[in-house]
Amino acid sequence: MTETDRAKTPDDPTREASASPKGSETLTPPVFDQSFQQQFIDLLLWRRDVRRFRTDPIPEADIDGLIAEACLAPSVGNCQPWRFVKVNAPERRRAIRDSFERANQQALNDYEGERAKLYASLKLQGMDQAPVQLAVFADEETEAGMGLGRKTMPEMLDYSAVAAVQLLWLAARVKGIGMGWVSILEPNVVQQVLDVPEHWRLIAYLCIGYPEEDNVVPELVRHGWQDRIDPHDVTLDR
Numbered sequence: 711m712t713e714t715d716r717a718k719t720p721d722d723p724t725r726e727a728s729a730s731p732k733g734s735e736t737l738t739p740p741v742f743d744q745s746f747q748q749q750f751i752d753l754l755l756w757r758r759d760v761r762r763f764r765t766d767p768i769p770e771a772d773i774d775g776l777i778a779e780a781c782l783a784p785s786v787g788n789c790q791p792w793r794f795v796k797v798n799a800p801e802r803r804r805a806i807r808d809s810f811e812r813a814n815q816q817a818l819n820d821y822e823g824e825r826a827k828l829y830a831s832l833k834l835q836g837m838d839q840a841p842v843q844l845a846v847f848a849d850e851e852t853e854a855g856m857g858l859g860r861k862t863m864p865e866m867l868d869y870s871a872v873a874a875v876q877l878l879w880l881a882a883r884v885k886g887i888g889m890g891w892v893s894i895l896e897p898n899v900v901q902q903v904l905d906v907p908e909h910w911r912l913i914a915y916l917c918i919g920y921p922e923e924d925n926v927v928p929e930l931v932r933h934g935w936q937d938r939i940d941p942h943d944v945t946l947d948r
């Protein structure tokens with residue numbers, strides 16, 4: 711990590727505060743009326759994992775805005791462990807793309823017959839087109855939050871970073887921007903390629919850009935890999 715990078719890490723007290731997203735001007739709680747509620751459901755229905763992107767660029771300010779909105783996520787002890795790395799350098803992108811190829815080949819080797827054929831036909835990342843690539847890490851050694859809420863379940867730190875990724879996904883979709891989560895990667899390789907501290911755990915590698923098309927049905931459903939599961943089938947009464 712360079713000195714400039716280091717100066718930007720969230721635990722550095724000299725670092726400038728980033729702009730907060732702007733809400734309505736008053737402190738009166740908003741009323742989310744029926745039309746908003748329906749739109750919110752539409753947002754959930756139409757958020758997609760996107761792997762097919764147009765290559766036109768996304769303004770840097772829009773990406774910074776999405777990151778700022780993601781930072782409104784809940785986190786255990788309010789520790790805000792998320793760390794974002796904008797992956798800009800072509801050689802770093804190439805090295806991560808190579809990591810995907812290796813991990814994907816290994817994953818393919820674990821399937822057999824028709825399932826293997828189907829797996830091989832899936833498009834599982836959009837790194838060649840996505841104009842923006844963002845790695846999200848969790849800082850496993852952050853002192854923020856003073857350990858509250860993660861004594862018996864330390865994994866809550868990582869879950870907090872996941873919560874930020876989910877917000878980023880929704881915030882992007884609202885603006886017509888697509889996001890795809892790539893997890894078929896070698897995390898140690900990504901960490902080395904991006905030259906981040908060892909105690910940052912890779913949570914997500916995100917491809918971001920304008921989608922080639924919108925679809926209400928997930929790609930893995932459309933291609934017969936895995937259907938949606940009925941919420942009743944994943945809910946118990948005790």
Ligand SMILES: Cc1cc2nc3c(=O)[nH]c(=O)nc-3n(C[C@H](O)[C@H](O)[C@H](O)COP(=O)(O)O)c2cc1C
Pocket residue numbers: 757758759760761833834835891892893894927928929930931
């Ligand atoms: C933790 C996580 C990891 C994922 N990793 C990948 C991935 O490596 N490649 C991929 O194509 N999709 C990946 N996805 C996207 C899922 O395939 C997708 O969310 C799921 O098929 C449902 O589709 P939808 O997001 O469009 O509703 C990932 C999603 C999550 C939440």
